Amino acid sequence: MEYLAVAFAVALAAIGGGIGMGMVGSKAAESIARQPEATGEIRTVVLIVLAFIETLTIYGLLIAFMLLGRI
DSSP: OHHHHHHHHHHHHHHHHHHHHHHHHHHHHHHHHHOGGGHHHHHHHHHHHHHHHHHHHHHHHHHHHHHHHHO
């Protein structure tokens, strides 16, 4: 049962990160299509936001490893 909790923690982090990255990419493409002159600024912000989302996903993996260590 404990392994199920670990798998659930990793799965939730990965699904949330994937959905978030997809939404950011979609809105970035939409923004660049509307204002092509702001491409550089949009790209910079998108890269920073994607790094934060990836960090949260890695935190989910870290929590799973911590749970696995307690089992």
